[in-house]
Amino acid sequence: MTLSVLQMIALALLVLGIGLSCLRLLLGPTTPDRVVAADTLAVITTAGLAGLASVFDNPIYLDVALVYGTLAFAGTVAIARALEGDSK
Amino acid sequence: MSIIGDILLVIGCAFIALGSLGLVRMPDVYNRLQAGTKAATLGTIAVLLGIGFHHPDWWAKLLVIAGFVLFTNPVGSSTIARAAYKVGIRPRPLAGKYEADS
Amino acid sequence: MEDSLDTPPVSLSHHVFVFGILLLLWVLLTGSLDVQELVAGTVVSLAVTLLFGSRFTILTGFRFSWLAPIYVLTYLGNFFIALLRANLDLAGRVLSPSLPINPALVEIRTSLKSPLGRLLLANTITLTPGTLTIDVEDDRLLVHWVYYPPGTDLQQATEQISASFERRLSRFLI
Numbered sequence: 001m002t003l004s005v006l007q008m009i010a011l012a013l014l015v016l017g018i019g020l021s022c023l024r025l026l027l028g029p030t031t032p033d034r035v036v037a038a039d040t041l042a043v044i045t046t047a048g049l050a051g052l053a054s055v056f057d058n059p060i061y062l063d064v065a066l067v068y069g070t071l072a073f074a075g076t077v078a079i080a081r082a083l084e085g086d087s088k
Numbered sequence: 089m090s091i092i093g094d095i096l097l098v099i100g101c102a103f104i105a106l107g108s109l110g111l112v113r114m115p116d117v118y119n120r121l122q123a124g125t126k127a128a129t130l131g132t133i134a135v136l137l138g139i140g141f142h143h144p145d146w147w148a149k150l151l152v153i154a155g156f157v158l159f160t161n162p163v164g165s166s167t168i169a170r171a172a173y174k175v176g177i178r179p180r181p182l183a184g185k186y187e188a189d190s
Numbered sequence: 191m192e193d194s195l196d197t198p199p200v201s202l203s204h205h206v207f208v209f210g211i212l213l214l215l216w217v218l219l220t221g222s223l224d225v226q227e228l229v230a231g232t233v234v235s236l237a238v239t240l241l242f243g244s245r246f247t248i249l250t251g252f253r254f255s256w257l258a259p260i261y262v263l264t265y266l267g268n269f270f271i272a273l274l275r276a277n278l279d280l281a282g283r284v285l286s287p288s289l290p291i292n293p294a295l296v297e298i299r300t301s302l303k304s305p306l307g308r309l310l311l312a313n314t315i316t317l318t319p320g321t322l323t324i325d326v327e328d329d330r331l332l333v334h335w336v337y338y339p340p341g342t343d344l345q346q347a348t349e350q351i352s353a354s355f356e357r358r359l360s361r362f363l364i
Contacts, residue, residue: 004090004094006091006094006095006097006098007094007097009098009101010094010097010098010100010101010135011101013098013101013102013104013105014101014104014105016105016108017101017104017105017107017108017131018108019108020105020108020109020111020112021108021111021124023112024108024111024112024120027112030117030172030175030177031175032117032168032171032172032175032177033117033120035168035171036111036117036120036121036124036165036168037111037124039124039164039165039168040107040108040111040124040125040128043128043129043132043157043161044104044108044128044131044132046132046153046157047100047101047104047128047131047132047135047136050132050135050136050139050150050153051097051135051139053139053143053146054139054142054143057143059143059146059149062146062149062150062153063149065153066149066152066153066156069153069156069157069160070156073160073163073164076164076167076168077163077164077167080164080167080168080170080171081167081171083171083172083174083175084170084171084174084175103277103281106277106280106281106284106285107280107284109284109285110280110283110284113284113289114284114289114291115289115291116293118293118322118324118334118336119291119293119336121322122280122320122321122322122334122336123280123284125316125317125322126273126276126277126280126316126317127277127280127281129273129317130273130274130276130277146221148217148218148219148221149218149219149221151218152215152218152219159313162312162313162316162317162323163309163312163313165316165322166312166313166316166322166323166324166325166326169322169323169324169325169334170324170325173324173325173332179293179294179295179334
């Protein structure tokens with residue numbers, strides 16, 4: 001598995017995205033800010049897992065991406081609903 | 089063929105990075121959500137499309153993942169926005185009118 | 191929240207539609223048209239349809255017609271163009287040093303009745319340029335604007351956005 005120059009650039013941009021999202025996760029003054037960052041990180045991870053499938057030439061990572069996306073979505077909705085419950 | 093795939097990968101990852109930049113730069117939850125959701129959705133779809141050019145035989149599963157992301161991502165961000173609104177966070181430099189808590 | 195939406199009654203065609211969707215998902219996930227896979231998929235889809243079909247009411251808003259696939263495709267085409275424009279618009283905003291934003295909240299009404307229709311309209315508004323759906327309550331949508339040009343009628347501008355997609359959606363959804 002060797003990466004072409006364009007793939008290197010894509011990987012660097014993906015890492016930049018993860019870093020910036022993590023920054024918001026750490027800073028995020030309120031809890032919803034952190035949830036937004038976690039949600040974005042989850043979607044980036046889904047894309048990254050699909051990228052891994054391509055790099056390792058192994059479609060099993062696509063299933064991992066799909067299941068990860070499903071669980072992350074359920075988690076996001078669960079946390080959001082829990083936050084809503086706090087306000088009452 | 090694989091050059092087109094690589095270009096799509098770069099475009100997708102660029103959108104993801106821009107969305108994360110928006111996540112850091114924007115001043116409140118709602119604007120952050122706007123930046124994060126739109127960019128991450130289009131970025132992920134572009135990445136999946138790019139992978140489709142590298143591995144055309146995976147199209148079915150890539151289509152399922154793309155459809156899933158397209159469907160769940162806005163729902164997730166709307167639930168977060170709703171939670172933020174219910175908790176009492178309001179967009180700060182506010183223009184226009186909105187009804188007080190009903 | 192879901193209880194307050196009016197759900198049309200469940201019919202036989204609804205069950206056939208659910209079965210078709212499940213089987214399509216099975217074929218896409220397994221990625222093969224092998225006879226064994228198809229038989230297994232048919233059995234599983236049939237079992238799921240019989241057990242849960244009557245409770246799976248999210249799809250009941252679909253309006254069946256021969257032109258429906260074309261309407262779905264034109265909707266998707268317009269949607270992707272809007273998504274691309276939204277991202278370019280946002281990229282420009284994020285990259286400009288002054289960060290030009292001017293947020294606003296607007297409440298609009300929709301004429302779509304089905305839960306699926308309202309869900310898709312909310313999703314579309316979230317992914318189109320500059321707008322985000324915060325809450326859907328009955329037929330009212332609370333929409334957040336990232337930048338609204340000063341001096342425009344906000345209510346009218348928002349309704350314009352939702353109306354064009356609502357028209358496309360109402361061709362294949364109740």
